[in-house]
Every structure is written in structure tokens, then in C-alpha cells.
Amino acid sequence: IVGLPQAMALLLVPSLVTNVQQALTGGQFRPLIRRLGPLLLITIPCIWLGVWILSVSDPAGLARLLGLVVTAYGVSGLAGLALKAPARIEPWASPLIGAANGLLTGLTGSFVVPGVAWLQALGLDRIGLVQAMGMLFSVSTLALAVAMGSRSLLPAELGLVSALAVVPAVGGMALGTRLRRHLPERHFRRVFFGALVLLGVRLMLSSPPPRQAAGAVRSGTIPRSRLSDGRFATPAPERRSHPASDPRCADN
Numbered sequence: 001i002v003g004l005p006q007a008m009a010l011l012l013v014p015s016l017v018t019n020v021q022q023a024l025t026g027g028q029f030r031p032l033i034r035r036l037g038p039l040l041l042i043t044i045p046c047i048w049l050g051v052w053i054l055s056v057s058d059p060a061g062l063a064r065l066l067g068l069v070v071t072a073y074g075v076s077g078l079a080g081l082a083l084k085a086p087a088r089i090e091p092w093a094s095p096l097i098g099a100a101n102g103l104l105t106g107l108t109g110s111f112v113v114p115g116v117a118w119l120q121a122l123g124l125d126r127i128g129l130v131q132a133m134g135m136l137f138s139v140s141t142l143a144l145a146v147a148m149g150s151r152s153l154l155p156a157e158l159g160l161v162s163a164l165a166v167v168p169a170v171g172g173m174a175l176g177t178r179l180r181r182h183l184p185e186r187h188f189r190r191v192f193f194g195a196l197v198l199l200g201v202r203l204m205l206s207s208p209p210p211r212q213a214a215g216a217v218r219s220g221t222i223p224r225s226r227l228s229d230g231r232f233a234t235p236a237p238e239r240r241s242h243p244a245s246d247p248r249c250a251d252n
Contacts, residue, residue, distance in 0.1 A: 004059045004066065005153045008109035008144070012154075013162040014169030016141045022134025026127045029135075035122075036132060038091075039098035039115075043136070044143045046099045050106015051147035066108035067203025073113050074196030077189060085121040094118070102140070106147060111140045 023029070033040075054062060085093065101115035119132045148154040179188070 004063045004108070005054060005148070006158060009148060009154050009158040010162050010165065011109065012141060012145045012148075013159070014165045016138065016145070017166050018169055018173050019134050019137035019141055023131060023138045025134070026131030028128045028131055032128065032132050032135060036094070036135065039094045039101075039118075040136065040139045042095045042098040043102035043105070043115075043140060046102030047106040047140060047143040048147045048150075050103045050108075051144065051151055051153070052106075054107055055151040055153060062107055064204050066110055067200045067205075069104060069108060069110050069113045069200070070196050070203065071200030073116070074193045074200055076117065077193030078197065081117075083117060083121040084123065085118065090122070101136070102143070105140045105144060109144065111137045 097114055097118040101111070101113070101118075104113060105111055115136050116133060119129055119136070122132075124132055145154065183191075
């Protein structure tokens with residue numbers, strides 16, 4: 001079992017490969033990049049901000065946040081929520097959605113909330129929606145990789161394992177595409193979003209609560225250092241010798 005930062009690092013290379021392929025497929029790249037440019041641009045600095053918060057925060061709390069985000073997305077999918085964004089609000093709402101999506105991406109590694117719901121609300125056709133999601137995910141993955149590297153959250157050994165994960169990721173993508181062709185859309189959505197709800201709930205319940213020492217650390221009473229797996233190490237309290245056992249007191 002790995003921590004949240006390590007899991008985010010492991011998914012970077014396979015996510016980039018599959019998402020770039022998705023972003024370049026559909027024939028609507030130019031009109032989509034003009035329309036989604038503000039959203040994509042604001043996502044990048046907000047991902048950096050999220051990764052900075054990740055590097056100085058308790059990973060267990062952020063894992064529960066990821067579980068909450070995934071659960072909310074799964075429940076909205078099962079409920080069939082379909083939002084519609086009026087054209088008049090898109091110029092100012094799209095950058096706000098990009099900022100929120102980027103911050104959550106940097107904190108949790110999840111690209112979907114609220115970005116995917118917003119893309120659906122724009123009324124894109126099915127092919128355009130899939131390509132737009134690929135563009136958002138590709139930009140987010142690249143920014144996340146650079147930001148994590150700048151904060152020393154992307155060690156070389158994890159990068160190698162992430163590269164090796166490309167093969168099963170591409171295979172899983174092909175299998176999912178074939179399964180979607182033979183499974184009715186309604187059933188596919190139930191299985192997909194139901195699995196997301198179960199995963200999100202598991203993340204929220206399985207993440208251990210922060211230890212009591214963590215509160216003292218954050219209050220500044222105990223110094224701390226970050227381990228390679230993202231956890232914080234708190235040094236043992238200093239042992240004080242009794243005056244009677246101190247050699248300096250023998251002559252007194």
C-alpha cells in the first residue's frame with residue numbers, strides 16, 4: 001500500500017499516454033482549444049498551488065478528500081445530473097472552474113471534479129466531450145508531473161514503475177472500449193459510477209485519522225521532517241537525566 005503522493009506519481013505516465021491519445025482524436029482540437037483556452041491556462045498555476053499544499057500537509061486528510069471527490073462524482077453520475085451552462089456565463093465561469101479543478105488536481109491527483117461536469121454542461125457533442133476531457137487531463141497530467149518534481153515528490157524509481165504501467169493502462173483502455181461497445185450505455189454507466197462510489201467510500205473509511213502528535217507538530221511545539229513516503233516523522237522527546245545520576249553533581 002502506498003501513500004497518496006506515491007499513488008499520484010505512479011499514475012502520471014500511463015495517464016499522460018492515454019490522455020494525449022484521447023486529446024488528439026476527434027477532429028475538433030482547434031475549436032476546442034480556442035474555447036477552453038482560459039480554463040486550461042488557469043489550471044496550471046492552481047495545480048502548482050495544490051501540490052505545494054500537498055507537500056506540507058497530512059496525506060491521510062487529503063486521501064479522505066480524494067474519497068469525498070470521487071464519491072461525489074460517482075453519485076452525480078448515478079443520479080444522472082445534467083447541468084446546462086448558459087453561454088453568457090462561460091467567459092467568467094470557465095476560468096473559475098479551471099482554478100477549482102487545478103487545485104483539487106494538485107491536492108488529490110483527481111482530474112474530474114468539477115471539470116468534467118462543466119464540460120458536460122457546455123453542451124458538447126459526445127465526440128467533442130471525450131476530446132475535451134482528453135485535453136484537460138493531458139494539460140493537468142503534465143502540470144502535475146512538473147509540479148511534483150519541483151517539490152521532490154517524484155523520485156526516479158517511481159517514474160520507472162509509472163512508465164512500466166503504460167502497457168496495462170493501454171490494454172485496459174482497449175478492453176474498456178470493447179466492453180463499452182457490447183454493454184448498453186445505461187448498464188455501463190451504472191457499473192462505472194457505482195464502482196467509483198465504492199472506491200470513494202473506501203478511501204474515506206480506510207484513511208487513518210491524523211495522530212495526536214500531528215496536532216502538536218502543526219502547532220509548532222514539535223519539530224518534524226518529511227519521510228520519503230510522504231509521512232511526517234516526529235523525533236522522540238529529549239530524555240532528561242535525574243540530578244542524582246548526573247556526574248557533574250557528584251562533587252556538590
